[in-house]
Amino acid sequence: MFNVKGRWALITGASRGVGYQTAIFMAKQGCNLILHSRKLEHTKEVEQAVRKLGVEAYSVEAELANYEEVAAMLNEIEAKEFPVDILFNNAAVQIAYRKDYWETPVEDFEKSFQINFISIAMICNRLIPKMIERGYGRVINTTSGIKNEPEQAGYAASKAALDKFTKDLASRLEGTNVMLNLTDPGWCRTDLGGQHAPNAVESVIPGIAVGAFADDKKSGRFLHAQAFTGMSLEEAVAKAESMEANPYII
Secondary structure, eight states, rough: OOOOOTTEEETTTSSHHHHHHHHHHHHHHEEEEEEEEEEEEGGHHHHHHHTTTTOOOOEEEETTTTTHHHHHHHHHHHHHHHOOOOOOOOOOOOOOSSSGGGGOOOOHHHHHIIIIIIIIHHHHHHHHHHHHTTOOOEEEEOOOOOOGGGHHHHHHHHHHHHHHHHHHHHTOOTTTTTTEEEEESSSSTTTTOOOOSSSSGGGGTTTTGGGTTTSEEEOOOOGGGGGTTTOOOOHHHHHHHHHHHOOTTT
């Protein structure tokens, strides 16, 4: 199991929900944090909380639908000269629930893809090559198990695109000590998931972060957070590393 103490992790969507839980958990393991949200004021609470746990942290802001802001955020992170060794692409939006899904507007797809897929591709393409150069990296892209819901077509399609991007890219990382995997928090009671979801947001720990600790240099896994609920981190890592890493099992 890899020791993340003293490493730097970027968490998008860190101000609440799954991102907040991830930040607190990683701080407890001694990981320094770069906390992203749309506005700096949104991450004040989580930044204070993780610093109390004894790690370094700072916040960055970017509207992920604005590619200039995404690029500026990445420029700012690089200027700090703290290398990003761990990346949690957590931020996402669910635009609307369209009961008349035949009338789903094009804008649903455009905004969903901008935030849930294209911004993540930009971040990965900027940071992963530098991880390869340094000989270490862990990237966890957050997907969704949503299916058979055309009412949420924009959200579902953007997550499917992210899945494809992640799996294909994972095939190029063998032997690099950079691991790229997918995680799914499950349907949780968050601002995105709503209050009728069956799972408490705390149930994502440790599964949502287990990909940062696995150390067998294998990419392409699908790590469903709810499959690790209640486990110790050591147990979760052992289970994750026992799972098949082939991203295209039929």
